[in-house]
Amino acid sequence: MTTAAPWIGFHLVSLAAPDAAALDAAARAVGETFGLDLARTAPPPWERLVFGSGDAPVTLHVRRSGDRVEYALLHVSRERFDACAAGAVESLFETLCRRLRADLARTVQHGGWAIVTAGEMQGAIDAIDWLQYLGPRRTAWSEPRPSGPTRVRARVFEDGATLVRLDVDPFADSWRTRVAAAADLGIPLRPLPEKVANEIESETRLREALPPEPRVWREDEAAERDTSRARTASAIERGLGPDLFGHFRRLYVDGALLDRFAVWFTHYGQEPAIAAFRNVARVHHGGASEPFDAIALEGCVKMVAWSTPLGPLAMREMLADHAIDLPDLGMPRYIRNTWDPDIVVGVLKLAYAAIRHCTCGKCGPLLREIERLEKETPS
Amino acid sequence: MSGQVFGLHGVMAGERDIDELMRRFDALSAALSLDGVPPRQRHTSAARGVSHGYARAGAPTLDVLLGVDAGQTHLLIHEDRDAFEPYDLALVVEWFTGLCDISNPLFARAYCRASLDGIAIGEAEDRPRHLTWWQYLGPAMTARMGHMSLLFGPYVRVDPRDTGGCVVWTSSQPTDVEIAVPAPTTP
Numbered sequence: 242m243t244t245a246a247p248w249i250g251f252h253l254v255s256l257a258a259p260d261a262a263a264l265d266a267a268a269r270a271v272g273e274t275f276g277l278d279l280a281r282t283a284p285p286p287w288e289r290l291v292f293g294s295g296d297a298p299v300t301l302h303v304r305r306s307g308d309r310v311e312y313a314l315l316h317v318s319r320e321r322f323d324a325c326a327a328g329a330v331e332s333l334f335e336t337l338c339r340r341l342r343a344d345l346a347r348t349v350q351h352g353g354w355a356i357v358t359a360g361e362m363q364g365a366i367d368a369i370d371w372l373q374y375l376g377p378r379r380t381a382w383s384e385p386r387p388s389g390p391t392r393v394r395a396r397v398f399e400d401g402a403t404l405v406r407l408d409v410d411p412f413a414d415s416w417r418t419r420v421a422a423a424a425d426l427g428i429p430l431r432p433l434p435e436k437v438a439n440e441i442e443s444e445t446r447l448r449e450a451l452p453p454e455p456r457v458w459r460e461d462e463a464a465e466r467d468t469s470r471a472r473t474a475s476a477i478e479r480g481l482g483p484d485l486f487g488h489f490r491r492l493y494v495d496g497a498l499l500d501r502f503a504v505w506f507t508h509y510g511q512e513p514a515i516a517a518f519r520n521v522a523r524v525h526h527g528g529a530s531e532p533f534d535a536i537a538l539e540g541c542v543k544m545v546a547w548s549t550p551l552g553p554l555a556m557r558e559m560l561a562d563h564a565i566d567l568p569d570l571g572m573p574r575y576i577r578n579t580w581d582p583d584i585v586v587g588v589l590k591l592a593y594a595a596i597r598h599c600t601c602g603k604c605g606p607l608l609r610e611i612e613r614l615e616k617e618t619p620s
Numbered sequence: 621m622s623g624q625v626f627g628l629h630g631v632m633a634g635e636r637d638i639d640e641l642m643r644r645f646d647a648l649s650a651a652l653s654l655d656g657v658p659p660r661q662r663h664t665s666a667a668r669g670v671s672h673g674y675a676r677a678g679a680p681t682l683d684v685l686l687g688v689d690a691g692q693t694h695l696l697i698h699e700d701r702d703a704f705e706p707y708d709l710a711l712v713v714e715w716f717t718g719l720c721d722i723s724n725p726l727f728a729r730a731y732c733r734a735s736l737d738g739i740a741i742g743e744a745e746d747r748p749r750h751l752t753w754w755q756y757l758g759p760a761m762t763a764r765m766g767h768m769s770l771l772f773g774p775y776v777r778v779d780p781r782d783t784g785g786c787v788v789w790t791s792s793q794p795t796d797v798e799i800a801v802p803a804p805t806t807p
Contacts, residue, residue: 250771250772252768252772283780283782286759286780286784287767287780287781287782287784287786289780296777297777302767302768302771304767304768311767311768313768313771313772315771315772349772351772351774352772352773352774353768353769353772353773353774356768356769356772357768
């Protein structure tokens, strides 16, 4: 048995009575598009026309049930698609939809996520793929927002039917593009495959958890900008003290970064941010000469800010200091890129556990200091 | 490979004429050059049943059991995996498919397991709870799963049968032991 090669197909649902002449025309169009002869036909219950040969021949299935007829064109492989080009496949899709009088039709990748469902036949459309056709009785989607991130092109026929093309590779998953296009078009999508849904949810939640981008100053706002930056630098200097601030200023106190720090003060809180900056300054005081990138720096801030359930700020500052494991900045970068506060707390708990079981000369006094801070904190 | 079993379990609706079915199984097997031989194990359970043995010259005997139990008719091939080794997989598939074309079970599933992986009670009247490398879905189960969902679904191949049912191949391998994929839910 071989592994299935990826393929795409068409799924059309028509409310019109079956028409032998239309099916003949559709069959001719399929054969001409792919350069294949009609090899055989089969009657119901699996009525179908088979073109060419091999394990996965191009097949047009016809399924009559109740008041509708469904057509499924299967096994358009990448090789077949490339041999006749996207334009020809799109033209075939249009021909089949028009000749077979589809009410709703869509291209569907092997796997079947985008098949036309019974629910869609009765109500709202909830999937999007490379091509979709909305018959004349259907209200066409509104024009996508011009500012939208996706390219959706619609063509309206004289009878009101619409063919909508999403600019994607028909064989690629393109889940993010589908989600973005659906948002543009105002379509509530059916459930995505679980893995994809989890990834997209994680990205969405992270986006929601991250601070906004710093303000972009206009030229005529130079005075306001300089005042804001001076205020931020002054707050950091007060919080770090002269020695540590000296190390910090050398690498981080420049215009654009100060704008970003001001945003972090608002988003994460000024005290946790300054506590994190003290940790960073200590690292450089200890000999690290290369500056942290903005992602790692933000991770250091987030580590202190998001670990409130663990205890007082001073204790979290010490634990976060311990969690920065130079020269690898992977941990703060990881922290910055998670949306889950439990992960941040978990990382600092791990650091605490490491300190408690460590016998080095640095961790012993650190543990005693953390325990003192814990005792001093009212429960 | 001793200790592993390889086989097929099918469940048919109602009490079928098992002698007539077995007669047609004999004809199918003969057409595939599987000679009728005495079965290795006689059917001994209290339920009504009959077993026939088939083999190619010099190869181990494969028993087919047809039995009636609790108002349903069961088709069972259940052998040590080694017994199948001399047989070409294409032949095995053709044989399984032919048996299902003849008996048109509600559901039949091939397996390779450390123990019998039978169809659970109620499964044949509903949907598969899991899929292995090869299964036959009868017409009613095919309709429940949805013809179009099956055709477009995440299977390696769906072979429509004249019975109205279909054979569904997944990406599991015939020799995958203790691995089965959950039946996907379709929109």
